Amino acid sequence: MDAEHRHELKTNELADWIGHFPDFCRENAKTIIGVALIIAAVGVYFYSRGVRTKARFEQEAQAVSLIERLNYSKLMTIRSQTENTPVGDSIQLMADSLKMAAAEAKSPHVAALLLIKQGDGLRADLHYRAEEVDPDVVGNQVKDAREAYEKALIQAQGNNTLAAMANFGLGMCAEEIGDYTEAEIIYNSIIADARFAGTVLPRQAQDRLDNMQDNKMQFVFVAPAVPKPEDIKIESPTPKPVLPDAPKPDPNKTGTVEIKPTGDNAVSPVEPPTEEQKTSESDPNVAGAKETGTN
Numbered sequence: 558m559d560a561e562h563r564h565e566l567k568t569n570e571l572a573d574w575i576g577h578f579p580d581f582c583r584e585n586a587k588t589i590i591g592v593a594l595i596i597a598a599v600g601v602y603f604y605s606r607g608v609r610t611k612a613r614f615e616q617e618a619q620a621v622s623l624i625e626r627l628n629y630s631k632l633m634t635i636r637s638q639t640e641n642t643p644v645g646d647s648i649q650l651m652a653d654s655l656k657m658a659a660a661e662a663k664s665p666h667v668a669a670l671l672l673i674k675q676g677d678g679l680r681a682d683l684h685y686r687a688e689e690v691d692p693d694v695v696g697n698q699v700k701d702a703r704e705a706y707e708k709a710l711i712q713a714q715g716n717n718t719l720a721a722m723a724n725f726g727l728g729m730c731a732e733e734i735g736d737y738t739e740a741e742i743i744y745n746s747i748i749a750d751a752r753f754a755g756t757v758l759p760r761q762a763q764d765r766l767d768n769m770q771d772n773k774m775q776f777v778f779v780a781p782a783v784p785k786p787e788d789i790k791i792e793s794p795t796p797k798p799v800l801p802d803a804p805k806p807d808p809n810k811t812g813t814v815e816i817k818p819t820g821d822n823a824v825s826p827v828e829p830p831t832e833e834q835k836t837s838e839s840d841p842n843v844a845g846a847k848e849t850g851t852n
Contacts (some may be wrong), residue, residue: 616667623658623671627651634685639792654676656705669712669719675706676726680733685776699733706730720745721758728765739772741766 582589630647652675659671679702683690706726713719728743744762753759765772 562809578637578828584677600823612711616664618665619658620662620671623651623655624674627655627674631681631685640685644681648678648682659708665712665714666716666719669709669716669723672705672709672712673719673722673726676702676709676730679705680726683733699730702733703727703730717752718756720758721750721753725758727761728762732765732772737769 570735610846627648630651633647653711655671655675655678659668659675660672662668683695683698706723709723709726710720714721724743724747728747731737731740744766747753747762748759
């Protein structure tokens with residue numbers, strides 16, 4: 558069989574299959590539709606999974622960004638107080654942003670983390686204020702913080718770390734309003750719960766219990782008193798003694814300057830030699846005669 562004949566046979570087989578294809582589809586319609594639906598379902602599953610994964614990553618990135626901005630707002634509040642520049646209620650605003658992000662979060666664990674940080678921000682705002690906070694404001698913000706932690710507990714099911722963090726936040730809220738008995742109950746429950754054994758929260762709860770007495774103490778920071786102008790004493794410098802000027806030499810005179818000492822130890826100045834004394838000292842005969850007469 559030559560090549561031309563083989564090619565003709567293959568062409569005939571293809572034409573015969575195409576001609577019978579409609580009959581094949583009618584006979585196997587259900588099977589074909591089922592396979593098509595399975596393929597479509599698999600494609601939709603992987604596509605939706607990719608979309609959900611991308612959305613989860615985006616939500617987690619947004620949550621991390623908001624938490625970092627909350628920490629940054631705390632630093633900016635401290636800086637504004639040291640530099641005496643207004644910064645506004647930045648911590649309070651960030652707490653509100655965390656609340657809105659938690660309401661929009663698709664992942665319950667991401668929502669739980671955002672709610673916990675919202676409660677932390679509300680409590681931190683009370684401590685970072687430069688002025689004294691009104692008790693009513695403290696009560697309202699602590700109430701909002703408690704609600705955030707309680708919602709986080711519901712969303713944190715299945716995540717022991719988030720659940721422990723939410724319980725710890727409730728204990729801190731109890732301390733904020735002075736309910737130390739309730740705080741001790743919450744901290745002890747965190748320590749006793751076996752689910753939280755693998756987290757750091759039992760250690761933190763124990764630290765709060767160990768320092769509970771110190772935490773009960775109230776500290777009030779008062780600005781130092783500014784002295785009045787009349788209370789400020791300025792000491793005058795002690796004047797230095799004025800010494801008399803030393804005598805200036807006369808340029809028209811030669812010889813030693815005569816200094817007249819005063820006091821008990823004063824010594825009379827030596828008179829300069831006369832012309833006769835100068836002559837006798839220079840003439841040896843006169844000097845010898847004087848020496849002979851003296852002897």
